[in-house]
Amino acid sequence: MDTKFDFGEPETANTVYIRRVATSSLPKEIREQLRGLDSMYAVHDSAGEQLALVRDRSLAFILARQNELTPVSVH
Template sequence: MNTPIEINTQGNRIVYVKTVEVSELPREVREQAGDLDQLYAVHDSDGQQLALVADRKLAFVLAREHDLSPVAVH
């Protein structure tokens, strides 16, 4: 089953970047996060997490490298 991808007017797939508190993540992820308090998650339009990274800028760069259009979620 294919997951629908939201399309913007330029034909690019949109993904959403949001801040995630490390304290709210599973123990295994918290251990890997080291001394970070926040990570950045990249989600598709259905809310499925595609990536979890330490840096906001990196989240946007990774999305663009995969031909996705990142949008910040506040």
């Protein structure tokens, strides 16, 4: 089949990526505010820029959806 198909505009502009972040990898100023937490969840845009850092995974997904973004989990 050599028929071309129009897939439309890519939706990656509205996609954000949610990933677990070890608090030990965060800057000291942030770690001092997070005593007792081993990890947090970061929300990244398609270019890899961190947009938000939140306490738990469900909150990261809620935050993305409230901003009309499509969250995708990254392992």
